[in-house]
Amino acid sequence: MPEPTGVIHDIGYQRYTGPRLGRRHVFGALYVHGLRTAFGLGRSAKAKIFPWLVVGIVLVVAAGVTAVRSQTGQAVMTYARFVDTMSWLVIFFVAVVAPELVSRDLRSGVLPLYFSRPLPRGDYALAKLGALVTALWLLLGAPQLVMFLGAAFTTKDGLHGVWTELGDVLPSLLYAALWALVFASVGLLIASLTSKRAFAAGGIVAAFLMTAPIVGVLSIMPSRTVNELAMLASPSFLLHAVGLWAFGDKLEPGAAADQMIGDFGPVYVGAAVLLVAGCVALLLLRYRKVAAR
């Protein structure tokens, strides 16, 4: 029997002995990566086209509004109204970004790799959700900042005028955050159901667009209560109703707000909270199931 000739060489492999970053860092890394993905940063030029198209349009509109205001001295639209006007662009942005965030991972089957790290199932979904919420808030907040700066530098009332503007823009930034929260949770939930980006995008748009005409029909029904509760039927109108309740005549001139929602303002706020909570819960459930597969 010949002697074994194989030799094991020590080529200097070493164990990792540095600090092991925990759950918080994994979460943070996923969040930052998601936020960069949303705007196509660190990716090819093709991935930047659609997000930056939306950002460009929104900023151009804001610049136009600011320019008109500084020339004529009259505000074309209030900050909160600006958010409402951009709703179709927000839908498009969600349809672009949400599938990019979750559907790609489903399609390329990398979820087991993620979950082999010390990363709880829920954290993955929440980090993605946080990234999308932040991206949407930036999308809606940046143009408001442009409008605010334009108004602050051209105001004729000195510091007092700037203070009034600040009082207008801060609640509206909160309103934008609510928009971001609702659109992100609904959009991400739909996108997480399919691994095809194209189909996810279509589904998100269909879900937001098909619900809007329901509001139109409900608001002409013969019952006044139904009319005032009509805006519950669609996410974007639901937010509009919350805005009407919170801002009143800053969103719709005159007493239109009272006619449209009656005394149901708190109901709308509750519905918005429920919608977000429900979608997040379903999203977490969805990832528990995906991870188990």
Add this chain to the structure above:
Amino acid sequence: MSTVTWITARGLFGRRRFLLLLPLPALLLVLAVTSRSLGVDPSQWGPPVLVGLGLAVVLPVVALIVGTGVLGAEIDDGTVVHILTKPLPRWQIVLPKLAVAAGVTAATVAVPLYVAGVLAHSVRLGLALAAASALGALAYSALFLALSLVTRRPVLLGLVYVLIWEGLLGRFVDGTKVLSIQQWVIALADRMAPTDLLSTTVSVPVAAVLTALVSVGFTVLAVDRLRSFSVAGETS
């Protein structure tokens, strides 16, 4: 029926997700029936249901999902090579696929629109809406089929057209309505059954000519693009 038609139809109907298309037309029906049975004035519920939901949302969205799906799905998973390597002229691939896409879209949209039109006004309006939406389905399908060959992100580009061009600009800038399939469909339907429920600024001859032009033009473009088609991986 050619084999291409057969496998395209099977690719569409064979998946469970095709059922996700059904809520859109079903919602149209439910809204029309509810409004009618509650005795709301048709001049009030007609425009939001027929135009706002039917022609502005259901028709383009269904056409987008189906139109980019008939060829786009095969390009995505790479199985389009199997068809391309068969000794078939390219038009024999594009035309059956276009026929399936337009047919499925027309069937899903025209039937609920016919019912809604009958409930809103008359059988004539129902027939007019069904016919006009079938023509619109053909134009949209040709557009989206060509898009899926011209770009790697057909759905997003289609959404740009539907949401930003037809939806956002069409509402604020009147001039863009001349180049909007949605407005052509409305013009054609209004011509076939004049009512006060439908209104548009586009003239009927313009609409008819442009609908035909878009349908034929984008089909020719699709055939031409497929002639020099290069298979690539998923976009980054």
